[in-house]
Amino acid sequence: MIVGIDLGTTNSLVSAWTDEGIVLIPNEFGEYLTPSVVSFDNGEVIVGKTAKERLITNPDQTVCEFKRQMGRNVKFDLGRAGSYTPIDLSAIVLKKLIADAEKFLGEKVDSAVISVPAYFDDHQREATRLAGVRAGVKVTQLINEPSAAALSYHFEHMDQDEKFIVFDFGGGTLDVTVVDAFANMVEICNISGDNALGGKDFNEAIALDICSKFGIDWEKLDKKNKAVLINCGESIKIRLSSDDKTKTMINAQGQEYEYELDQQRFIDISASIFRRLTIVLKRLMNDACLSPEDIAGVIMVGGSSKMPSVRAYMESLFPGKIKVDPNGDVSICRGAGIVTGIALRKDDVKDIVMTDICPFSLGIDVIGDKMSVIIPKNQILPASKMGRYYTATNMQKKLQFNIYQGEKLKASNNLKLDTIEFDVPPRPKGEVYADVRFSYDLNGIFDIDIYCPANNTEVHRSRGAQEGIDQDKLIDIKLRMDELKKDPREIPEIKYLLEKSARLYEEGNQYQREVLRNEIEGFNNFLDSASIIDCKKAAMMFSLKLERIEQSMFSFETETENLWKQYIESELDGDCEEDDEEDKAD
Numbered sequence: 001m002i003v004g005i006d007l008g009t010t011n012s013l014v015s016a017w018t019d020e021g022i023v024l025i026p027n028e029f030g031e032y033l034t035p036s037v038v039s040f041d042n043g044e045v046i047v048g049k050t051a052k053e054r055l056i057t058n059p060d061q062t063v064c065e066f067k068r069q070m071g072r073n074v075k076f077d078l079g080r081a082g083s084y085t086p087i088d089l090s091a092i093v094l095k096k097l098i099a100d101a102e103k104f105l106g107e108k109v110d111s112a113v114i115s116v117p118a119y120f121d122d123h124q125r126e127a128t129r130l131a132g133v134r135a136g137v138k139v140t141q142l143i144n145e146p147s148a149a150a151l152s153y154h155f156e157h158m159d160q161d162e163k164f165i166v167f168d169f170g171g172g173t174l175d176v177t178v179v180d181a182f183a184n185m186v187e188i189c190n191i192s193g194d195n196a197l198g199g200k201d202f203n204e205a206i207a208l209d210i211c212s213k214f215g216i217d218w219e220k221l222d223k224k225n226k227a228v229l230i231n232c233g234e235s236i237k238i239r240l241s242s243d244d245k246t247k248t249m250i251n252a253q254g255q256e257y258e259y260e261l262d263q264q265r266f267i268d269i270s271a272s273i274f275r276r277l278t279i280v281l282k283r284l285m286n287d288a289c290l291s292p293e294d295i296a297g298v299i300m301v302g303g304s305s306k307m308p309s310v311r312a313y314m315e316s317l318f319p320g321k322i323k324v325d326p327n328g329d330v331s332i333c334r335g336a337g338i339v340t341g342i343a344l345r346k347d348d349v350k351d352i353v354m355t356d357i358c359p360f361s362l363g364i365d366v367i368g369d370k371m372s373v374i375i376p377k378n379q380i381l382p383a384s385k386m387g388r389y390y391t392a393t394n395m396q397k398k399l400q401f402n403i404y405q406g407e408k409l410k411a412s413n414n415l416k417l418d419t420i421e422f423d424v425p426p427r428p429k430g431e432v433y434a435d436v437r438f439s440y441d442l443n444g445i446f447d448i449d450i451y452c453p454a455n456n457t458e459v460h461r462s463r464g465a466q467e468g469i470d471q472d473k474l475i476d477i478k479l480r481m482d483e484l485k486k487d488p489r490e491i492p493e494i495k496y497l498l499e500k501s502a503r504l505y506e507e508g509n510q511y512q513r514e515v516l517r518n519e520i521e522g523f524n525n526f527l528d529s530a531s532i533i534d535c536k537k538a539a540m541m542f543s544l545k546l547e548r549i550e551q552s553m554f555s556f557e558t559e560t561e562n563l564w565k566q567y568i569e570s571e572l573d574g575d576c577e578e579d580d581e582e583d584k585a586d
C-alpha cells in the first residue's frame, strides 16, 4: 500500500487512495492534523498533540520545527534522551503516521509520496527521502507542496480552465504559486515565497506585545517562560480567528496579568508581517507578468490563512478573488494522496498530467568561478537542456565540470552537486568542446550527460534516485528521461501531426494553404524552444486546428470561401496571442 504524506513544519498528515477515492487518515484522537512534535519520556517516544503539550512541561526533552533544519548537519541535544538529527526526528513522525495509516487501512504500508517545500534544495530533498527510508518505506516521489495543493484544488474543479494562485501560509513559511489548469492538465507556472514567515511570527508579535504592556524584558526570560508566552500568543491568535476581541489571564514569571487584544491592535502589532507578505506577492506577480485581473482566484490554504486579518488583507490586494479552500488544512496531503492514485493508474485520476517548475537554477562553473546556467530557475519540468563548452587554454589536457544548484552569480557560492572530469586531446584552445546536457524530471531526478566528440568520451550520471526506488520505477523513469532528451518531432503523435499537416497543405486551396502555412510554421517554432510537455500541449491545439481545417476542406458549399476568409481573420487575431506565449516559453 502506498500513502501520501504532508510532512509539515507544524503539522503532518497522511492520506491514501482507496476504493472510495482519496481518503484522509485520522490519528488516535480522530484528528487529521498531527503536530510535528517529538518528545521523549524515559525511553518512550511521544509524537503529536501530547508531545506538543510537553513543549511547556518538558521543554528539554521535546522538540518541534526540526523541518527547518532538514538537510543540515545539526543535532538536537535532548539531554538524557540523546541527540537527534532532523532526519531522525522526521523519521519518528513518519513512522507514527504510517502506523496510523496501517491501523486505519488494515494493510501494510510500504511506500509513500511525501510533499516538500518547493524551495527545498537537493540536500533537503535527499534528507526527506532518507527519513522515509528510516521510517521503513520507499519514497516513490517527492512532490512540491504548492503543486500538491494545486492538484487537490483542481481535482474538485476539473471542468474549469483557469489561472489561479495558491497561497499557502503555514506555521513558519509562506509559499505562493501561480497555477494554470485546464481539463486534466495542471501546470505550475511560478513560485515565490518567504521561508521564514508564518504563523509563528504572529505568536511572537503577541508575546512581545504582552511583554511591552507589562514591562517584562523578553531577552531576560528563560526558555520555559518564553515558550509559555508564545503558546499564549498562539491561542490568542487562534481565538481572534473567531472572535473580534479576546481577554486572557496570563501567568508569567510567577505573576498574573490580564491581557486584552482586539483585531485592530492585532493588525497594528503585525504590521511588519503584512509588509513582508506584500513583498512576496509583488515579486510573484512581477515575475509572472500578471496583474490581479488575470487571476481567476486566490486559493488560501495553510493554517495561517484562517486568520480574518490575513483574508481581509488578501481581499484588498485581490478584490473579489479570494477563495477559501474548505479543505485548506488538508489540501497538501490530499494532493500527495492524489499523486499516489495517479501512480497506481486509478480510473478517476490516471489521465491527470502535472507539470512543475524547477525551483532553482542548475549549471556549471566556467572561467572566473562564474555560474553558467543550463536549466534556469522556473523552467517547466520535465526539461532537458544542453550547453556547449570549449577548452579555455592551449593544449588543455582535461575538461572539468563542477555542477551547481542555486542563484548566486559566483558558482562556488552555490550548492555543489557533483564534479565530472575527463581527459581530452591537447589542441589549441577553443578547438575541443563538450556538450553538457541536463535533464530534470518531476521527481527531482537529475541526469547529466556529457559528450566530447574530439575523443568520443561519454559520461552519464543520474542523481536523486539512489535510494528507496524499486527497479520497475527506475526503468519507467529512465524511459521517460530518454523521451525527454528526444527531439519532440520524434514523438509519434507529433510526427503524425506534422505529416498530416503536410498532406493537408498539398490538398488545400490557396486560402487553406495560407492558414496552414502559418499554423505549421508557428508549431515548428514552438517545437524548437518548448519543453516536451508544452509541445504535447501545443500538439493538442494543433491537432484540433488541423481537424477544423480538414472538415471544411470536404464541404464544398458555395460559401466555403467566405467561411475561409472569416477563419483567416479570426486566426490572425489568435496568432498574435500565440506569439506572445511563445516569447514567454523562451
Ligand code: ADP
Pocket (backbone or CB within 6 Å): 007, 008, 009, 010, 011, 012, 169, 170, 171, 172, 173, 198, 199, 200, 234, 237, 238, 239, 241, 301, 302, 303, 304, 306, 307
Ligand atoms: P505547516 O504547513 O507549517 O506545518 P499549517 O499549515 O498546519 O503549518 O499551519 C500551522 C499554523 O497555522 C500555526 O502557526 C497555527 O498557529 C496556525 N493556525 C492554525 N489554525 C489557526 C486558526 N484557526 N487561526 C489562526 N491561525 C491558525
Ligand code: MG
Pocket (backbone or CB within 6 Å): 008, 009, 145, 170, 171, 302, 332
Ligand atoms: Mg504546510
